[in-house]
Amino acid sequence: MLHLRITAPATLTDDILGALEHDDAVTGLAVFRGVALKPPGDVVTAQVAREAANDIVDRLRALKVHREGSIEIEQVGTWMSRSGFDAEVRTPGSSADSVVWAEVTQRSYDETELNWTFLSFLTLATVIASIAIITDSQILTVGAMVLGPEFGPIAALGVALVRRRFVLLQLAIRTLVSGFVIAIAATIVLALLGRALGWITLDDVIGPRPGTAFIYTPDKWSFIVAVVAGAAGVLSMTSAKSVGLAGVFISVTTVPAAGNIALGVAFGAGSTIWGSVAQLFLNVAGMALAGWVTLAVQQSVWSRISVRRSRRLTAQRRML
Secondary structure (H helix, E strand, O other), X not given: OEEEEEEEOHHHHHHHHHHHHOOOOEEEEEEEEEEEEOOEEEEEEEEEOHHHHHHHHHHHHHOOHHHHOEEEEEEOOOOOOHHHHHHHHHOOOOOOOOOOHHHHHHHHHHHHOOOHHHHHHHHHHHHHHHHHHHHXXXXXXXXXXXXXXXXXXXXXXXXXXXXXXXXXXXXXXXHHHHHHHHHHHHHHHHHHHHHHHOOOOHHHHHOOOOOOHHHHOOOHHHHHHHHHXXXXXXXXXXXXXXXXXXXXXXXXXXXXXXXXXXXXXXXXOHXXXXXXXXXXXXXXXXXXXXXXXXXXXXXHHHHHHHHHHHHHHOOOOOOO
């Protein structure tokens, strides 16, 4: 179940109640008149079956509620309600499979913001990846993969294309490009410093590295893994059961490739640079493509469920 809280001018309250009151997916409907101060108006609360959230949000947006007031959607962790259970039973679909597009879009905007935190995590992950390459440490490579925050903007590329949010698309591309450029540049500076101090040699960069050679030798499996991981990551991000993102981070070779690019630039190792660039591009492209396709399929499936909901709302039902 989702908890819905709406703040709106009093002139919209009756329309809001009309949009919610006769929907079988809504329960626990309550109105508090005159309690909102900024903006002044009323507060309406309700519990909504997750499967119906998109239809209800669309109705509220059609009433311009989001322009005159606010619409808040919260996940209810634990709930005990016979009427809530009945509402879920009456609503087509599965709560675990349902995609709340307002939630997904908001999360995409949040994780695509180019801020100090994103740049710090990406830079630190790239530095750790470069150390992993120098020491040929698979453990450090995995640590760098998990630390990297790049999946958020990559997933946002798919959300932007499916939902036609072209501002989000621009933000995601800017964040990815700027983030990796800054992270690689910072790592190059540190690599040059390590080279000057004699801590890193050319053999550390181009010598045999059986544990981390996959970073700069992309092949068909690199793209296949990126596609599978991208699909899994988007499903984890959109589902009520959000598990598996750590596995996605461990599977894809984006941050390690960035770290190897920095070392290659610092030591002028061209083959290492271009192999890592290809690895980075294959992984980002594969995840972005898989995310777009997965979201497009989810949107198509859910549009059919919405049609089923609208038909069922006009049909007579016996009491459960």
